[in-house]
Amino acid sequence: MHDDALNPLPQEVIELRAWLSDWYDHAFAVGYVHPPFTLDEATADRLEGYFKAGLTPAEGAILYFGVVH
Template identity: 40%
Template sequence: MLDESNILTLRDAKLLQAWTNAWFEAAVELGFIRWPYVPDKEVVKRLHGYFNAGLMPMEAAQACFAPKH
């Protein structure tokens, strides 16, 4: 997980990039989004929270886009 600083190590940046790519692929696979997709600021903020909470990319896609009960 990432700390709250604005500085990413190369390792953290690679982890975040891989996680984000996997999240995007999961969201497409689940039919929530289609390419090209550009998340707005609110989605990016939620994704940071999901990543820091330790959600897997598939879980984050569902949390981000699935209907809320």
């Protein structure tokens, strides 16, 4: 079990959480998602890959919700 009070989260986890929050804010602002939105494990894994690839939250939202041609 992880106790945040005793052991702060790794910086990458903090940055990922902030990125996911910004991703959601952008996706909501442009109408891709509507509350309530549930982030399932598969989506979280995919978005973490976008984060690790260096995409911005807006780029991640566009890539995730974009239409494949």
